[in-house]
Amino acid sequence: MQKRSGLRRPKKKRSHPGDVSVRALFLVGFMGAGKSSVGRALGERLGWTFVDLDERIERREGRTVAELLRTSGEQKFRRAERAALRELLKELQSGSAMIVALGGGAFVQKENAAGIKSIGVPTVFLDAPVAELWGRCQQQRSSQQVDRPLLIDAQSFQGLYDARRPGYLKASLRMETSGKDAAGVAAEVARAFDLDRRKGV
Numbered sequence: 398m399q400k401r402s403g404l405r406r407p408k409k410k411r412s413h414p415g416d417v418s419v420r421a422l423f424l425v426g427f428m429g430a431g432k433s434s435v436g437r438a439l440g441e442r443l444g445w446t447f448v449d450l451d452e453r454i455e456r457r458e459g460r461t462v463a464e465l466l467r468t469s470g471e472q473k474f475r476r477a478e479r480a481a482l483r484e485l486l487k488e489l490q491s492g493s494a495m496i497v498a499l500g501g502g503a504f505v506q507k508e509n510a511a512g513i514k515s516i517g518v519p520t521v522f523l524d525a526p527v528a529e530l531w532g533r534c535q536q537q538r539s540s541q542q543v544d545r546p547l548l549i550d551a552q553s554f555q556g557l558y559d560a561r562r563p564g565y566l567k568a569s570l571r572m573e574t575s576g577k578d579a580a581g582v583a584a585e586v587a588r589a590f591d592l593d594r595r596k597g598v
């Protein structure tokens with residue numbers, strides 16, 4: 398039998414058909430966790446819209462997240478992130494079927510986590526050993542020129558991961574992604590929340 402690593406049931410009442418909670422899902426976790434690639438794979442699998450919060454921020458602000466962080470600083474970036482998330486939560490309340498990938502720092506901001514919790518949408522913490530997360534980020538930097546201003550050195554990366562982990566663990570489910578590809582993780586998430594029966598719904 399497939400092991401459901403770290404599965405913790407949401408504390409809220411179980412979702413029922415028609416609930417917004419079974420029509421949307423948030424992917425959270427540290428840089429390099431695979432939130433965007435798993436989100437895209439899951440969106441395709443279910444026929445649900447995929448939303449990358451960082452892309453939403455970039456559209457709203459007319460600048461890349463990296464530019465925003467470098468020129469305006471982290472505080473202003475977090476403000477823009479909160480505003481983009483608030484906008485998205487309103488859309489979700491109207492019942493759109495959506496997979497959302499959050500940026501690595503979004504879910505550990507208390508106001509953001511509370512907003513997501515208040516609409517009863519499940520959250521999945523995609524996790525991996527920090528050395529693997531670091532390796533994936535290095536690879537994305539060299540092969541895809543992914544620009545992450547908060548990626549400084551291995552030591553600060555580890556420190557930030559350790560500081561954020563308790564926040565990530567507040568997600569409805571922790572999923573180990575080590576050595577797995579995006580499609581495989583998407584399949585596991587779909588299974589854990591019985592989402593395949595809601596394809597295209």
Ligand code: S3P
Nearest residue numbers: 427428429451500501502545547
């Ligand atoms: C951040 C992670 C990034 C992006 C921004 C800040 C963070 O997203 O939101 O650079 O604080 O960890 P990814 O997790 O997709 O890299």
